[in-house]
Amino acid sequence: MISPPTYDVLIVGAGLAGMRAAISAHQQGASVALLTKVHPVRSHSNAAQGGINAALTDRGDKWEDHAFETVKGSDYLADQDAVEVLAQDAGHDIITLEHMGVIFNRNDEGQLGTRRFGGQKKARTFFVSDFTGQAMLHVLYEQLMQAKIPVYEEWFVTSLVKDDQGHCAGLVAFEMRTGQFALFRAKTVIMSSGGLGRVYEPSTNALICTGDGMAVAYRAGAPLMDMEMVQYHPTTLKGKGLLITEAARGEGAYLLNKQGDRFMKHYAPTMLELASRDVVSRAEQIEINEGRGMNGCVFLDCRHLGRAFLQDRLGQIYAEAQTFANIDLAEELLPIRPGMHYQMGGIKTDTEGRCWDIRGQWNGLPGLFAAGETACVSLHGGNRLGANSLLDTIVFGRRAGQCAANYARTIPSPTISARSMEADQHLIATILARKGPGERPAALRLEMGTTMNRYVSVFREQEGLETARQHIQALKARWPGVTIHDKGQVFNTGMIAVLELGFMLDCAEAIIAGALTRKESRGAHFRTDYLDRDDEDWLQHILLYHQPGSEPLTDFLPVTITQWQPQVRVY
Amino acid sequence: MHTTLRVRRYNPEQDHPSPYYQEYDLAFDPSDSVLDGLIKVRETIDDSLTLRCSCRGAICGSCGMRINGHAALACKTKIISVAPLGETIDVEPMNNMPVIKDLVTDMAPFWEKIRQIQPWLRPAEPAPVAEYLAPPESMNHLAGVMSCIMCGVCVSDCTVLEVDTNFLGPAALAKAYRFVADHATSPHQTVWRPSMNQAACGIARAVWNVFRSAQKASGRWIELWHCDQRAWRATYHPPAVPGMQKYSRTSSSIKAF
Ligand SMILES: Cc1cc2nc3c(=O)[nH]c(=O)nc-3n(C[C@H](O)[C@H](O)[C@H](O)COP(=O)(O)OP(=O)(O)OC[C@H]3O[C@@H](n4cnc5c(N)ncnc54)[C@H](O)[C@@H]3O)c2cc1C
Ligand code: SF4
Ligand code: FES
Numbered sequence: 166m167i168s169p170p171t172y173d174v175l176i177v178g179a180g181l182a183g184m185r186a187a188i189s190a191h192q193q194g195a196s197v198a199l200l201t202k203v204h205p206v207r208s209h210s211n212a213a214q215g216g217i218n219a220a221l222t223d224r225g226d227k228w229e230d231h232a233f234e235t236v237k238g239s240d241y242l243a244d245q246d247a248v249e250v251l252a253q254d255a256g257h258d259i260i261t262l263e264h265m266g267v268i269f270n271r272n273d274e275g276q277l278g279t280r281r282f283g284g285q286k287k288a289r290t291f292f293v294s295d296f297t298g299q300a301m302l303h304v305l306y307e308q309l310m311q312a313k314i315p316v317y318e319e320w321f322v323t324s325l326v327k328d329d330q331g332h333c334a335g336l337v338a339f340e341m342r343t344g345q346f347a348l349f350r351a352k353t354v355i356m357s358s359g360g361l362g363r364v365y366e367p368s369t370n371a372l373i374c375t376g377d378g379m380a381v382a383y384r385a386g387a388p389l390m391d392m393e394m395v396q397y398h399p400t401t402l403k404g405k406g407l408l409i410t411e412a413a414r415g416e417g418a419y420l421l422n423k424q425g426d427r428f429m430k431h432y433a434p435t436m437l438e439l440a441s442r443d444v445v446s447r448a449e450q451i452e453i454n455e456g457r458g459m460n461g462c463v464f465l466d467c468r469h470l471g472r473a474f475l476q477d478r479l480g481q482i483y484a485e486a487q488t489f490a491n492i493d494l495a496e497e498l499l500p501i502r503p504g505m506h507y508q509m510g511g512i513k514t515d516t517e518g519r520c521w522d523i524r525g526q527w528n529g530l531p532g533l534f535a536a537g538e539t540a541c542v543s544l545h546g547g548n549r550l551g552a553n554s555l556l557d558t559i560v561f562g563r564r565a566g567q568c569a570a571n572y573a574r575t576i577p578s579p580t581i582s583a584r585s586m587e588a589d590q591h592l593i594a595t596i597l598a599r600k601g602p603g604e605r606p607a608a609l610r611l612e613m614g615t616t617m618n619r620y621v622s623v624f625r626e627q628e629g630l631e632t633a634r635q636h637i638q639a640l641k642a643r644w645p646g647v648t649i650h651d652k653g654q655v656f657n658t659g660m661i662a663v664l665e666l667g668f669m670l671d672c673a674e675a676i677i678a679g680a681l682t683r684k685e686s687r688g689a690h691f692r693t694d695y696l697d698r699d700d701e702d703w704l705q706h707i708l709l710y711h712q713p714g715s716e717p718l719t720d721f722l723p724v725t726i727t728q729w730q731p732q733v734r735v736y
Numbered sequence: 737m738h739t740t741l742r743v744r745r746y747n748p749e750q751d752h753p754s755p756y757y758q759e760y761d762l763a764f765d766p767s768d769s770v771l772d773g774l775i776k777v778r779e780t781i782d783d784s785l786t787l788r789c790s791c792r793g794a795i796c797g798s799c800g801m802r803i804n805g806h807a808a809l810a811c812k813t814k815i816i817s818v819a820p821l822g823e824t825i826d827v828e829p830m831n832n833m834p835v836i837k838d839l840v841t842d843m844a845p846f847w848e849k850i851r852q853i854q855p856w857l858r859p860a861e862p863a864p865v866a867e868y869l870a871p872p873e874s875m876n877h878l879a880g881v882m883s884c885i886m887c888g889v890c891v892s893d894c895t896v897l898e899v900d901t902n903f904l905g906p907a908a909l910a911k912a913y914r915f916v917a918d919h920a921t922s923p924h925q926t927v928w929r930p931s932m933n934q935a936a937c938g939i940a941r942a943v944w945n946v947f948r949s950a951q952k953a954s955g956r957w958i959e960l961w962h963c964d965q966r967a968w969r970a971t972y973h974p975p976a977v978p979g980m981q982k983y984s985r986t987s988s989s990i991k992a993f
Pocket of ligand 1 (some may be wrong): 179181200202203204208209211213215257321322323359369373377410507537538552
């Protein structure tokens with residue numbers, strides 16, 4: 166049996182948030198380890214193409230402007246204290262990355278160069294060609310190697326463990342290569358397990374984005390917040406839903422309907438294609454619904470940018486359009502449509518990444534931290550600005566790592582018994598023991614994904630949401646009958662699919678519960694039966710607490726407002 | 737349209753584990769990749785078929801495997817391009833690394849070599865307050881090597897590795913080059929030397945060939961041929977190693993490629 170040492174800080178996930186947290190906790194002198202279900206550089210952060218935002222003062226930019234545009238982008242649901250932290254720390258954190266070796270593009274003066282992104286008047290997005298996430302991820306992995314921080318690679322986390330006082334004291338995981346379980350004891354756990362895109366079909370997200378960490382933390386008692394806020398990205402490819410980066414529009418591409426009209430002028434006369442994502446996605450969907458699209462798509466027009474420019478600044482999507490859509494961007498229009506992309510909500514944290522409230526205003530799980538897409542600080546509120554998510558992982562990954570390391574110093578070593586892993590071992594044994602034809606996990610996943618994409622997408626209303634809720638409940642009832650034919654212990658990906666499906670169903674349920682509760686339209690949550698934003702009743706977050714076997718428990722938290730009073734949102 | 741995937745399978749938990757081939761008949765769409773085909777098999781026919789995959793978009797580097805004998809990313813290889821008439825497609829795990837199960841290989845030796853070159857930036861002087869200033873072209877140049885996704889495809893098809901397992905392999909060499917060629921720091925990045933010796937010992941041409949095939953397979957452009965005198969000099973003085981004579985020749989022939 167594997168018995169790992171006790172760690173001060175144990176991190177679930179080795180994407181940007183997890184690795185950044187690991188490096189900062191290590192620098193604070195804590196003993197640190199990471200667990201990840203894929204090799205760190207395979208994490209989904211590598212898919213981020215466009216870039217990372219920061220307002221650098223020596224470039225004539227102001228952090229307040231970045232903060233304001235983030236708040237406006239969020240449709241005023243973001244907590245402004247958190248946004249201020251993000252915008253203020255951004256410059257320093259970008260420079261730190263550059264010093265670590267991220268080869269950001271330069272301007273003619275040799276300084277870091279910028280490009281424009283949506284929802285922002287100024288160009289403040291730093292980038293590495295169009296593989297910014299990959300470049301950052303590889304550099305953080307280099308730093309991890311240098312610091313010799315242990316990584317439990319291809320380990321799958323199944324649950325969190327609490328001690329008798331209800332303090333998070335470790336977790337249960339199994340090694341995919343052997344199927345062996347282990348109990349990990351840790352003074353603190355940082356959840357940085359990424360997003361939940363696969364709850365939807367299609368999605369821009371990788372196949373590993375299955376909301377594991379959200380579900381695991383939720384089941385252990387940590388609340389999820391803003392779950393109804395699911396971002397649809399305006400430019401995804403038909404079929405599998407692969408993403409075409411917003412940088413394409415940032416660099417000047419147009420959106421056209423089938424009449425060749427640049428329709429965004431009717432929806433966002435000033436910002437046009439670079440309005441916030443929720444605004445652009447809604448506009449596209451209206452064009453499509455009203456018959457001005459073609460085969461469920463509108464078009465991205467890059468022709469005027471020229472082949473050389475496309476190859477140089479947007480090489481990855483130039484190749485992607487060729488490979489995956491058989492389109493030559495320099496000469497042809499690319500059919501695109503809105504597609505599920507990002508979860509603004511997640512495990513509720515404060516600005517130090519803590520999943521409990523030191524002032525006791527909401528109930529959480531002491532000892533647990535979260536950062537990255539899996540967390541909800543709340544920075545993105547109702548709608549995330551492009552290129553703010555990478556920044557989120559870097560700033561709040563670092564802060565969570567620091568805070569966890571310092572907090573670990575103040576508490577004794579955890580005491581939990583090895584019996585804590587019996588329930589998960591039993592579950593796996595039960596799944597393996599199931600005989601007969603049964604249902605395949607993929608069939609259920611597809612039903613879940615298409616249900617969510619149909620009823621809980623760009624436009625929502627009561628009846629559709631109720632239908633979705635019933636479907637998901639039915640799927641949850643069928644989950645215990647799901648059967649796989651691979652009965653082995655070694656790299657049983659069928660087993661992983663079953664577990665991930667269970668996590669995703671919990672996430673889906675939470676998204677729907679949030680969407681049913683919020684009776685207004687704000688950001689990505691647009692209800693055709695409540696067309697307006699309602700600041701009087703709904704300038705608040707919805708917190709969801711897991712209730713085994715029944716609907717989640719709902720609670721509310723006021724939005725923190727520091728300097729920007731809600732205004733009408735026009736672009 | 738229809739094709740047959742002929743997959744090399746291996747299950748270490750069988751009584752007498754040994755590799756065998758299994759055929760799966762498959763209906764496919766012209767837009768489907770080999771990965772889509774394999775996923776279809778896994779989800780609807782045989783869930784024990786084991787492979788790694790994640791992004792579906794040739795970014796994460798998970799799905800390297802041999803398709804009709806050549807290593808490639810399964811998500812980037814269209815079925816129609818390898819089986820235009822519905823021919824049988826051979827799918828096998830990558831070469832030059834141990835197989836764990838079916839198409840899943842043990843990449844540990846690959847990462848060990850990456851670690852060997854100590855691939856992290858060690859600047860000579862304390863970092864400036866702001867960013868390092870650098871000409872835009874130099875960063876674009878490095879971006880060429882940094883776009884390696886560490887998929888192992890080049891290692892699978894590397895003919896040098898077949899005869900010399902100590903050879904670092906293209907991906908690690910490209911990674912090393914990234915630090916050597918960095919304007920801000922290269923003179924101080926000495927770790928490159930052991931790998932340089934290898935390149936020096938007459939295998940550079942082989943490296944280049946592998947790069948060519950890797951570039952074709954993964955679509956990444958590894959700009960080794962840009963390896964200019966400056967970078968080589970920066971790491972390779974004083975010339976006190978026995979292989980030096982050979983090294984100079986190799987260096988110039990690289991430029992001539
Ligand atoms: C196609 C695409 C393009 C994007 N472009 C941009 C952009 O240009 N700019 C921007 O700011 N944002 C962008 N985003 C969003 C951004 O990339 C992500 O939100 C961010 O990278 C998430 O990072 P993370 O560290 O939170 O999670 P991830 O990088 O997803 O890492 C999650 C980690 O958790 C691990 N994990 C998960 N579950 C388990 C488990 N059960 N057990 C063990 N380990 C587990 C995984 O192995 C992985 O290591 C993009 C997103 C997509 C999908
Ligand atoms: S050099 Fe190319 S083939 Fe080799 S690991 Fe890098 S991306 Fe893959
Ligand atoms: S699935 Fe990511 S590279 Fe193929």
